[in-house]
Amino acid sequence: MEGVNHQIILAARPAGMPKESDFELIESPMPRLRPGEVLVRTLYLSVDPYMRGRMRQNGSYARAVELGEVMVGGIVGQVVESNDPRLECSDVVEGMLGWQEYAAAPTKTLRRINASTAPISTSLYVLGMPGLTAYFGLLDICRPQPGETVVVSGAAGAVGSIVGQIAKIKRCRAIGIAGTDEKIQFITEELGFDSGFNYKSVQDYHAKLKELCPTGIDVYFDNVGGQVTDAVMAQINTRARIAVCGQISHYNSDSIDSGPRCFSQLLTKQAKAEGFLVFQYADRYEEGLRQLSTWLREGRLKYREDIMEGLENAPKAFIRMLQGKNIGKQLVKVG
Template identity: 55%
Template sequence: MSNAAAIPKTHRRVVLVRRPPGEPAETDFRVEEAPVPEPRHGEVLVKVHYLSLDPYQRGRMRDAASYAAPVGLNEVMAGGTVGEVVKSAHDGFKVGDIVEDRLGWQEYAIGSGATLRKVDPSIAPISTANGVLGMPGMTAYFGLLQVGQPKPGETVVVSAASGAVGQVVGQIAKLMGCRAVGIAGGAKKCAFVTDELGFDACIDYKAEKNLDAALQAACPNGIDVYFDNVGGAISDAVLRNLNFFARIALCGSISQYNATSAEMGPRLMGTFVGKRVTARGFIVFDFAQHYGPAMRQMGEWVRAGKVKYREDVVEGIDKAPRAFIGMLRGENFGKMLVKLA
């Protein structure tokens, strides 16, 4: 474990220097050197081991009203982290503790006791605190179980099925006795989703000429729950194949995050009336008071091998902007992380 003597004087961090109108470019970010900060009373200094790259961060680059404040220009890019306490001025945390918090794209950061979560490294590798045993895992858990409310025997469809959230959604659907159908881009991702994760089927949207026909073949009994991570044309096809009283968990729309103008699509809400469809948008923090039991359940499933996960890891903080841009294009395979330590 680290000690105070090994703490450097300066560290590297990534700041936002421009708000991209469309797809971000590496020049929208700057990697800079800054002094390593000193923890004050009630704070700790964290040496970051992993940075989490997530689609929601694209929204934080906009100067627009949302559920979270935008990142300021020349401020550290927002993001989840997991790391090690190397200096503590907080009674609840000691040097060597592994902690998770949203401390941003930087090698060292100050954490305050209010939001820091201790991570038990004996359950799973600590990187999972930014993935299956962190925000993406909780998003999958509550989005499917609370919003989607699947019942045994029903068919659950999830888009971006090999991603950080989607890979967990389908596995929980299987644990609930459902038919799990994924949608992903490319034969490799689809093979992983069916062969490794145990989904019943996976549709390669890049190869399919007719998504409706592919969905009908993969979902012979129609679709009861749709966990939507992508929006756009893929979601249009799923919505056309919903059953009566279907539920939609609206988690994200990554297909549109870099769009410079609104995409015109079919007006499908009319079909919701006759089919009595429920669609609900949600943010994972809506369920924060229930994290404890959910995290324990996810930990048990991961330990027992009932929930598997895949991570896509790049090394070095200077690689974060490029990896982030690639993730928004769907180039990542699994939960996207940057390894720092």
């Protein structure tokens, strides 16, 4: 295909909170297709906390994005040219094609999306990586039982918003922790969490958790780490299960955190904390997506998207998500 492509590259490695000047919008030639590849036009791209780690030289479990390289990330887009009989023009696909308008990719790296199941943007949220993270992290690691109390931090974001709703589907009490009163209203009034609190306005986390979890905490789904997690860990029950999903409170920091240490608490409560990466469940994605789609169709899972328009605004969207300004999933509409 003729024409120019637009891409957002990493221009500088950020210190602390990323700035828009750490990114640059460039024009580049349209990618050329090799056999077995398709050309995809991005319709939505996802901005996610893990990208902050990928901007560091050695800061992530995965390869760093090089300076001058296109920012990494998941997108959903439309096939506009195909060199593979398995995909046709106008098919909708999801894949890790980065912050760019067009990308060439081998068919085998893409997931075909059925646009009649749900809006295609959900393949980056409830029917995509964040939904699967919530599903496997909560159900496989924490194994919540009816009547148990489940606490989730980062509760109004992409992963957390789904965790609390699955906890409710499993007949647990769901308590969410998030950073604004509006977010607490969202998770309780729209999503059906039992309760929650704003960790930026509540002073005494311990007293608040005691009030909201009078029978203690059986399951903790940790998206944030830091002081919020210290407070939750102090109130876990015997045989509690903790899924360590994310530690976003540290992502912009270069120093090593030395908060209260929780191993004694794990020991005396005979509790289990387990870290996980959603990719370890790749061979069960189909199962997860089938169940999430069913719950979505039945109206048992609700979601909210926070959409910014324009590829050029992807850095802004990414920064606002790290600043906690998103409610639900932060996306960028490109096409």
